[in-house]
Amino acid sequence: GEDVEQSLFLSVREGDSSVINCTYTDSSSTYLYWYKQEPGAGLQLLTYIFSNMDMKQDQRLTVLLNKKDKHLSLRIADTQTGDSAIYFCAEWGTGFQKLVFGTGTRLLVSP
């Protein structure tokens, strides 16, 4: 079945690194995504990784994928107050045309 889990909340200080974790259950997932949602807004695609990759880096963002443990993480370097938002992990599996989202991790960055 499809299930994506995330921790609910993370608090960091400005300038620190943030690491948001996600676990998924569908071993056939081909793509895994990170989206950002600010209050009252839609979802912004941050980055995604193909399942045959272990790591992807994009400016301040680093995605790590452990396919054996079905664990995905998003590291944000030099976190800024503007990074405060809800971050959603999502998977795209084979055989269905949809994203399956986790419940989101609320990131709070304090000055």
Added chain:
Amino acid sequence: DTGVSQDPRHKITKRGQNVTFRCDPISEHNRLYWYRQTLGQGPEFLTYFQNEAQLEKSRLLSDRFSAERPKGSFSTLEIQRTEQGDSAMYLCASSTDSQEQYFGPGTRLTVT
């Protein structure tokens, strides 16, 4: 093109009324998706169009819900006989044949 747009952004309706939402995808995107997001949850898939064909529907999409994409461009989502449980954010996303889905700002529905 500024991205996916949705209209209206907010809708308040009384229980039992019908509502219709519109989504305009990014112009060259042939795939269009509807999701629903309730408070404190991630978005849940409702339905998917490739061009004008509705190819998948979630079991969340009861017979009170109908979606169309008549010319393969904009899409509408109609909810008939609204219930309080329909209160949610309705999100539209579009993509090409790649796996990158881009979301609109959503329509927040409140059923009183």
